[in-house]
Amino acid sequence: xxxxxxxxxxxxxxxxxxxxxxxxxxxxxxxxxxxxxxxxxxxxxxxxxxxxxxxxxxxxxxxxxxxxxxxxxxxxxxxxxxxxxxxxxxxxxxxxxxxxxxxxxxxxxxxxxxxxxxxxxxxxxxxxxxxxxxxxxxxxxxxxxxxxxxxxxxxxxxxxxxxxxxxxxxxxxxxxxxxxxxxxxxxxxxxxxxxxxxxxxxxxxxxxxxxxxxxxxxxxxxxxxxxxxxxxxxxxxxxxxxxxxxxxxxxxxxxxxxxxxxxxxxxxxxxxxxxxxxxxxxxxx
Amino acid sequence: xxxxxxxxxxxxxxxxxxxxxxxxxxxxxxxxxxxxxxxxxxxxxxxxxxxxxxxxxxxxxxxxxxxxxxxxxxxxxxxxxxxxxxxxxxxxxxxxxxxxxxxxxxxxxxxxxxxxxxxxxxxxxxxxxxxxxxxxxxxxxxxxxxxxxxxxxxxxxxxxxxxxxxxxxxxxxxxxxxxxxxxxxxxxxxxxxxxxxxxxxxxxxxxxxxxxxxxxxxxxxxxxxxxxxxxxxxxxxxxxxxxxxxxxxxxxxxxxxxxxxx
Numbered sequence: 082x083x084x085x086x087x088x089x090x091x092x093x094x095x096x097x098x099x100x101x102x103x104x105x106x107x108x109x110x111x112x113x114x115x116x117x118x119x120x121x122x123x124x125x126x127x128x129x130x131x132x133x134x135x136x137x138x139x140x141x142x143x144x145x146x147x148x149x150x151x152x153x154x155x156x157x158x159x160x161x162x163x164x165x166x167x168x169x170x171x172x173x174x175x176x177x178x179x180x181x182x183x184x185x186x187x188x189x190x191x192x193x194x195x196x197x198x199x200x201x202x203x204x205x206x207x208x209x210x211x212x213x214x215x216x217x218x219x220x221x222x223x224x225x226x227x228x229x230x231x232x233x234x235x236x237x238x239x240x241x242x243x244x245x246x247x248x249x250x251x252x253x254x255x256x257x258x259x260x261x262x263x264x265x266x267x268x269x270x271x272x273x274x275x276x277x278x279x280x281x282x283x284x285x286x287x288x289x290x291x292x293x294x295x296x297x298x299x300x301x302x303x304x305x306x307x308x309x310x311x312x313x314x315x316x317x318x319x320x321x322x323x324x325x326x327x328x329x330x331x332x333x334x335x336x337x338x339x340x341x342x343x344x345x346x347x348x349x350x351x352x353x354x355x356x357x358x359x360x361x362x363x364x365x366x
Numbered sequence: 367x368x369x370x371x372x373x374x375x376x377x378x379x380x381x382x383x384x385x386x387x388x389x390x391x392x393x394x395x396x397x398x399x400x401x402x403x404x405x406x407x408x409x410x411x412x413x414x415x416x417x418x419x420x421x422x423x424x425x426x427x428x429x430x431x432x433x434x435x436x437x438x439x440x441x442x443x444x445x446x447x448x449x450x451x452x453x454x455x456x457x458x459x460x461x462x463x464x465x466x467x468x469x470x471x472x473x474x475x476x477x478x479x480x481x482x483x484x485x486x487x488x489x490x491x492x493x494x495x496x497x498x499x500x501x502x503x504x505x506x507x508x509x510x511x512x513x514x515x516x517x518x519x520x521x522x523x524x525x526x527x528x529x530x531x532x533x534x535x536x537x538x539x540x541x542x543x544x545x546x547x548x549x550x551x552x553x554x555x556x557x558x559x560x561x562x563x564x565x566x567x568x569x570x571x572x573x574x575x576x577x578x579x580x581x582x583x584x585x586x587x588x589x590x591x592x593x594x595x596x597x598x599x600x601x602x603x604x605x606x607x608x609x610x611x612x613x614x615x616x617x618x619x620x621x622x623x624x625x626x627x628x
Contacts, residue, residue, distance in 0.1 A: 088410060095521060096435055097408035099384075126382040128373055153435075154381055154446075162444040162526060164436075237444055 082106055082141050084131075089177055093168040100177055101127040103137055103147040104184070112184045115191040115327075116146035118174070118207075119319075120200030122311070123224075126151040130197075130319075133312035139320055143327040145193075146185055150174050154234070156224070157196075157203025158250070161240035171207060195219030195270075195322055197315040205252050208267045209259065217268040217326050221318035222306065225252050260297055268298040270325055272318035274306035300325060367391055367423050369413075370464070378455045379446040384409045385456065387464065388422045388429040394465045395472075397615075398428040400452070401608075402439055402477030402484045405521050409433030416605035425612050428466060432456065436521045438507075439477075439484030440543070443529025445522075453492055470557070476500030476611055478604045479571070480521075482563075483507045483545070486578070489559050490548045500611040501563045503571055503599050505578030506545035508537045510571055546581055552588070560589040562614050564607040566597030 083104040091098045108114055119136065121129050127149030130136045140147045155166030178185055186192060192215050196204035201223020208218035224230070230238070230245070239245035248255075259266055302321055306314045320333035370387040386409050390396035401418070403411045412418045412431050422429045434448045441447040460466040467473065475496050477485040482504025489499035507523075519525050519532045528543055530536055541547045552558065561582055565575035572594075579592040591614060597603035 088408075088414075090406060096406050097411060099408075124375065124380050124382065126373070126384075129382060164522070 082137050084137070087177065087181065089173075091169050091173045093165040093173050095164070098169070098173070099127065099151050100174060101131065101147070101149040102182060102185075103131070103140055103149075105141050105144045105146060107141060108144050111144075113186045113188065113191065114146045114184050115144070115193070116148055116185045117193040117195060117323075118148045118150070118204075120150065120152060120157060120170075120194070120196030120203045122196075122198030122200055122222075122315070123154055123156075126153075129312070130315070134316035134319060136316075136319055139323050139333050142331040142333060143323050144330060145323070145327060148174070148178060148182075148185070152200070152203065154199075156199045156238045157206065158238055160238050161244070162237045167203075167206070170203060171210070189214050190216050193217050193219070193326055194267075195221065195319070196223070197221045197318070198311075199224045201225065201271075202252065205256075205269070206250070208269070209252065209255050210249075212259075212264065212266050215267040217270060219270040219272070219318070219322040221272045221315055221322070222274050222311075223271065260299075266297050268326075269300070270322050271299065271301045272314075272321060273301060273303045274314065367419075369419060374459065376451055376455055378451040379448070381446060383451070384433045386410060386413050386431040387460070388413075388419050388427075388431075389464065389466075390422070390426050390428045393428050394467055396426055396428055396467075397472050397474060398430060398466050400473070400475040400485075401429050401431050402475070402481030403431070403433070404477070404479035404481050405436055407481075408435075412608075415601045416608060418608060421609055421612055425616055427612070430456075430460065430466070434484075436480075436523070436527075438480055438523055438527050438543075439488060440527055442527050444526045449488065449491075453488065453495065470495060471497050474498040474500070474559075474615060476502070476562075476608070477504075478502040479504050479599065480507075486545055486561070487543070487548060489561070490545065490552060493552065493556055493558050496559045497557075498615050499559045499561045500608075500615075501561070501578075502604055502607050502611070503565050503569050503575070505563070505565075505571065505574040505576075506581075507574065508540065508544050509546075509577055510574035545578060549581060549585060549588075552585070554587055558588050560615075561591070562611050563590075563592045564610060565594055566599065566603045567594055568596070568598040569603075570599055 085102040087100045087102055088097055119130055121127055130149055136147060150170060152166050155163060157166050157170050159165040159167045194204045194207055194215050195218060201220030202225055204218050205220045205223060208215050235242055235245055304314055304317050324332055324334045368389045370389060372385040372387055373382060376383050401412055409431050418429060432452060437445060437448040439448050439452060441449045457468060461468050473496050475485045475489050476499065482501035485499050486501050489496045524530050524532045524535045538544060539547060563575065563579050565572055582588060582590045
């Protein structure tokens, strides 16, 4: 794959920034490339996706381009005490892509956004703010609850816990509202950690029956999460997400072994949506 | 000689960070310059916009170019701790894994603009680490006429680096950030670095540079050299004057072919 590190001055951040762009070899002549804006987690940068997962390999297999910004520890937010990382994402990265990468598609049906941990928050927020820009969005162990943040970090980012729940950052409520009306939403793919509190707090579970019947597409999957190896979760989530958005090309995600399932179960769980599994068994690594 | 691009996770910063490194042929025995960028730059800027690698090769020195965003190379009151990273974590890594020297005699620090302030500040706060300091187009920024109380704070220096209220900042006299205070706190007994400063006569920071030079020159024990020239706050000046700095540091009659125009 062509692997580009693009340097430019970000007006929002007032500094030089790296933007990594990966272009698939299998579509070297394509000038309308589908592309995924892929956001890293806390403490990382765009290079970590490429180094710690098979992101580049998966993207080549699916014929999709990747765009990986560097968001520091900014929670992809215009920080209360810090720099404007959301403006950077939604304006500067967008402008850089439009100005310098003509082969990346301008068609919203060929645009995707996804991220890991704080990148999941950023991806969902971006998708909710600009639902017409993307066909699908993915959140992998998305840091959707600002209240679970380290207190000092929360103060720097949002000002306080209370302010973290202000309207534009309360993705739960925004999603719930959007799902009950006819708002156009990108298809949403949420991968959650086995241990995630989201699983045990039903009233915060936005992937509810309401969602499924409202005509919107939301798929939720749960994977084992080993805190000593977080990028393994990110890798599996990315493979699962890419299989969902590009189903016609090479399958990347391996469904769970049948040996763990009861003999009398006839459910096709290759979709790994929890709602389909009658035994309530989570998807295994 | 070789060129390295380093990306590493910093426990101090809690962030993946980038450093560009020019390695001398024998890094352990060669001088090592910690070279700092200006506001709005990053770790790649010196290598892109000057011929620093060519000069480093010529003088046989290693150069370490970290990226430090808008931190002024300090432990930000609201933000990552770049001073601790640069004075502790990074040199340990570079010494252990690239063989770069830790001895004072082989270490120098220099920078432009925000990095010039950073070099003076870090060099004078940690004089046991460096034998020479270079400051290009800068000085004690707290007394620069552009930075007066109640003005805007586009780089976040007042609110994020110093942690002050931008409407009523207490700048002058701050022992951590005011270079004159840091200068006054230098122990007379400790070995002190030699200091070099240069500024262009069309530079908007010329007054700040001169005021700082006056104070440094007046210090009874600090070897100090200052020069001004035609030029402004730009990369033509910095490409020329990093060479002048290296000439001064090596104190030889070496001349380089002038390839930059003004």
